[in-house]
Amino acid sequence: MMLKDKELLKDINDAISNCMKCGNCMEVCPIYKExxxxxxxxxxxxxxxxxxxNGNSEITAGFDKRMSMCVxxxxxxxKCPCGVKADELIIRARQAAVSSRGLHPIKNVVFKLLKNRRLFDFSLRMAGLFGPLSFKKLxxxxxxxxxxxxxxLDRRRVLAPFAATPLRSQYPEVIKVDNPKMRVGFFTGCTINYIYTDVGKAVINVLKENNVEVVLPPLQHCCGIPVFTSGDIELAKVFAKHNIETFERYNFDYIxxxxxxxxxxxxxxxxxxFHDDPEMKERAEAIAKKTYEISEFLVDVVKFDKSKLGEVNVTVTMHDPCHMxxxxxxxxxxxxxxxSIPGLKFxxxxDADRCCGAGGSFSVAHYDVALQINNRKxxxxxxxxxxxxxxxxxxCRMHIIDGLERYKLPQDVVHVIQLLDKSYQVGAAKRTKAS
Amino acid sequence: MRQDLIDAFSKIVGAEHVLTGKEKLLDYADAATPGSSRIPDAIIEPANTAEVSQVLALANAEKISVFPRGYGSSVYKAGISASGGVILLLKRMNSILEIDTANLAATIEPGVLIADLDREVHKSGLMFPPDPGTLSTATIGGLVSQNATSMRSLKYGSTKHYVMGLEIVLADGRILNTGGKNVKDVAGYDLTKLMTGSEGSLGVFTKIIVKLMPAPETVKCLLATFDSLEKASKTVETILGDKIVPSALELFDNITLRAIGSELPAGLSPDAAAALLIEIDGIQTVVDSNTDKTTAILQSHGAAKILTAQTDEEINALWSARRAILPSLSKLNSAVLIADAIVPRSKTSNMLTAIASIAAKNNTTIAVFGHIGDGILHPAIVYNPADKNELSQAANSINAMSALALTLGGKFSSSYQKDTSGPAEMYAKQAIKLSLDPNNILNPITRIKEG
Incomplete structure (x- = not known):
């Protein structure tokens, strides 16, 4: 057993030995802080x-538990002065744990569902339709x-409702504009397709305002990050390959x-x-080069139209998600x-870029710690x-709303693009009124 | 460890504060000292003086070794077990109990981080001068145990100059109070001084009274590169000879500069043979005039490039290069063995030249950096302890450097090498250790036993 466990981690031996145990990570780790x-x-x-x-220990339930304690x-x-990519090494350790001991039973069930795109879609649609039966609106x-x-799921937790109709079912595959200056593929992701459809709508509106044709490839599937960070690398690769193939077919200007x-x-x-698969790596890199986060895309590529913006008189603060x-x-x-939004006070x-405690499935598995981290935010x-x-x-949005509800604070949490969409709408309404 | 002992410790500190089980113990098998990993039998986390006292009384009665530990950031084998036993983790004792601005003193618990203390006292316009390279992970307890010197020792002295009083739990659990907030607070033996730097071998600090200083009005920083080590060390002699006392005067050699590489401030070449980081603090006019004088000296000694930093941001950029040294070096190979070579300031140039030839002779990589203004150099051997050849070359280099430092009228110490105390000094040290800790439970230091 020990020998096998050792083999599973062999490729990160050098990377691990770069850690000099100085403990500088203690200064920034949100979990350690708690x-x-x-x-x-x-x-x-x-x-x-x-x-x-070193053969001094093996991959046990305790090992799994420790590795799971990472957002x-x-x-x-x-922070690491030695350049050790600890977050990646911890994910590698989770992979080794999955190979050695298998997935956590709950994750196993969820991932099995996730793996079947059509079944997953069906289940979440049902959750949207029958949501009011199991969720109480606040x-x-x-x-x-x-x-x-x-x-x-912890019953104290404030969750977001599933959408009655997923985003991609609310739109045609291709959303045309009059004089398209470019054509982009919109990867919606699961939370936006099934829960926060308001964000997806705002993205589509804003891109339309900027004469960008938007395509919603219907076959797109979960990006695989939840599976990847849980250590199920093989399943993550299946998702990655599926999405790469799906988006390759369209030859988009951007994604x-x-x-x-x-x-x-x-x-x-x-x-x-796909670091050890040159052909897939090349294809993945081609897709990677075209991909932008929406705000990055609007500012760096589209150079979004600021002339049509209307006033939105609110005070806004920004939480930077870890992965952003x-x-x-x-x-x-x-x-x-x-x-750039007129009237908006920023x-x-x-610590805007400090973790809010959500950490994907971390806040499901370790809700109490996730709350403690969240309190600071x-x-x-x-x-x-x-x-x-x-x-x-x-x-982040869901977890911060949970925290605000707990503290009885009135703030709302939205995506950056929703505010931009609002500003375009106000601008359009004003122009209509004027004419 | 026997279950009845674990139960007894649990009764004192609470079961959740006694860690056992292999995986928990493995977490505490390392500190930032290479090649010295050892698994303890238990970790005990006391919350206050009374608990420390009861834990030590029990450990003493049962002859269990006790290794005090803070954040485990020491590069000198502190905070790790040498022979099973228990690690006494002092992180829970992390309160700043009092900041007394009238008496310029603070009373703090051992687990307080230096960075946190700094932040608190700055609110009152004060500072705690000892500033180790690792201030965000070093605790005050560790600082006092090691009598750490710091970047600012040249002007402000080392930790011992700032320890006014201590509360210490002795090996048998007795609680001893030494010194206090008065400037003169001792008659006879100065136990505060004895305990400062005792490396956790004479007692466990539970409260520390430190001296604070008014924070300087202004700070300026210079970073200059040279095409030879010789020029850099001559520059240092001239600066100090001209009666300029910078608050910090730090050396980087070429290996160090190359290791830091991309972390160097923009415009500095890692190919330089040496660099000096000079910090000048005090009243604005004095700082301005000393900075001008220093710049002139740097120019006349052939500095290749001089950067001047004035804003907090600029100063931080220069200091972060200094703080990046040790971690950057550790990226070069599997381990860094860092030593203290202390020589009279006038001999630093000789020491530097000789270290280079020792490195060449033993085929080792030795980076040199340190508080050159104080004559304190840190030769750092970058090596792989798992490679027998590299290990023996490292050992040879350490021995050669140690002999050299003594010849030049200096001192040498490293976590690797044995105490170089003479027989009388060793006798005195052993007598003190054995009378205060007759069962040798506190941080049983091999070098005293071996002496």
Whole structure:
């Protein structure tokens, strides 16, 4: 057993040995900040991986548990003076754990469902249709509570309702504009297709305003990041390959996504997943080169039209999702968009790029820790006195709404693009009125 | 470890604060010291002085070794077990109990991070001068245990100059208070001084009273590169000879510069043979005049490039290059063995030349950086301890450098090498250790036993 476990991690031996155990990661790790235990922070996790590599330990349930205690926020990697990519090594350790001991039973069920695109789509449509039966709506927008206990979900948690009709079913495959200056494929991702369809609509509206033809490839599927970070690399590759093939067929000028994690999957993780498969790697890289996060796309590529914007008189603060800030390093463009909206007052919060605690499935598995991390975010939001929190990730949005509800704070949380969409709408209404 | 002992420790600190089980123990098998990983039998996290006292009393009665630890950022084998036993983790004791602005003193618990203390006292316009390279992960307890020197020791002295008083739990659990907030607070033996730098071998600090200083009005920083080490060290002699006392005067050699590479401030070449980082603080007019004088000296000594930093941001950029040294070096090979070579300032040039020939002779990579203004150099051997050849070359280099430092009238120490104390010094040290810790439970230091 030990020998086998050791073999599973052999390829990261050199990367692990670069860790000098200085513990600088302790300064930035959001989980460590709450738990103060060595096993919570990258140094402790890497020590444990090293012990397995040295044959001093093996991949046990304890190993799994420790490796699961990571939000993949990449703060340690950004901080590490030795350049150790701890977040990636922890995901590699999860992969080894999946090979050695198999997936966690709940994840196993969920991933089996996720793997079957049509069944997954059917289930989430049903969840949207029958949602009101199992979820109780709260007064605030996009917020519900579970009516009945459900496996793996904490009943205190404020969740978002599933959409009655998924985004991609609300639109034709091709959304035409009069004089298209380019044609883009919109990778919606699951949260936007099935939950936050408001974001997807805003993305489509804004692109239309800028004469961009939008295509919604119906066969697109989950980006695979949740599966990848859980350590099921083989399944993640299946998703990656499917999405690459799906988008290749169209020969788009560009591909846009409006979620930091999905964008990161296309731009960084797909080429990396196929590092030992030159043909697929090349194809993944071709797709990666065309892919942009929506705010990055509007600012850097489209140079979006600021002349048509109308006034939106609100005070907005920005939360940078981990995968935006450290995954694809897009933080200035969303701010540029917000600051270009007439009437909008932008205020920075303290530690805007610090993890909110969502961490994808992390907040499902470790809800209490996720709340503790979230409390700091909510306090920073409260200090700004902003009316609205803008962000670029559905999971962050849901988790921050949960926190705001807990603190009984009135702020709403929206995607950056929703504010831009609003501004275009106000501008259009004003022009109609004037004429 | 026996279950009844674990139960007894659990009763003192609470079961959730006694960690056992292989995976938890493995987490604490390492600190930032290469090649010294050792698994303890348990981790105990006390919350206050009373708990520390009871834990030590029990450990002493049962003759269990105790290794105090803070954040485990030491490169000198501190905070890790040498022989099973328990690690006494002091992270929970992390309160700043008092900042007394009238008496310029702060009372703090051992687990407080230097960076946190700095931040707090700055609010009152004060500073805590000892500033180790690792201030965001170093605790005050560790700083005092090691009597750490810092970047600012040239002007402000080392940690021992800032420890006014201590609360210490002795090996048998007795609680000892030394010193206090008064400037003169001792008659007879100065136990505060004895305990400072005792490396956790005489007692466990539970409260520390430190001296604070008014924060300087202004700070300026210079970073200059040279095409030879010789020019850099002559420059240092001239600066100090001209009665300029910078708050910091740090050396980087070429290996160090190359290792830092991309972390160097823009405009600096990693190909330079040496660089000096000079910080000047104080009253605006004095800082301005000393900066001008220093710049003139740098120019007349042939500095290739001089950067001046004035804003907080610019100064931080220069300092972050300094703080990047150790981690950057550790990227070059599997481990870095860092030593202290302390020589009279006038001999630093000789020491630097000799280190280069020792490295060449033993076929080792030795980077040299450090507080050159104080004559404190850190030769850092970059090697792979798993390779027998590299290990023996490293050992030979350490021994050669140690002999050299002594010949030049200096001192040498490293986590690798044995104590170089003479017989009388060793006798005194052993007598102190054995009278305060007769069972040798506290951080049983091999070099004292071996002496």
């Amino acid at each position: 738990l103060k235990t060595e096993s919570a922070v990258a140094r402790g996790k890497l020590s444990l991986i090293e012990a397995v590599l 993949s926020c990449k703060a340690c990697t950004a 007064p605030r927008p996009m917020a519900t509570l579970l009516r009945f206990p459900m496996p793996g 846009v996504a409006s979620c930091g994690s999905c964008t990161m999957a296309f731009k960084k993780e797909y080429p990396e997943m 800030a450290r995954g694809i390093k897009v933080t200035s463009q969303p701010r540029e968009i917000l600051q 205020v920075e919060m303290k 909510i306090e920073n939001i409260a200090d700004t006195n902003a009316d609205i929190v803008a962000t670029s990730c559905g999971m």
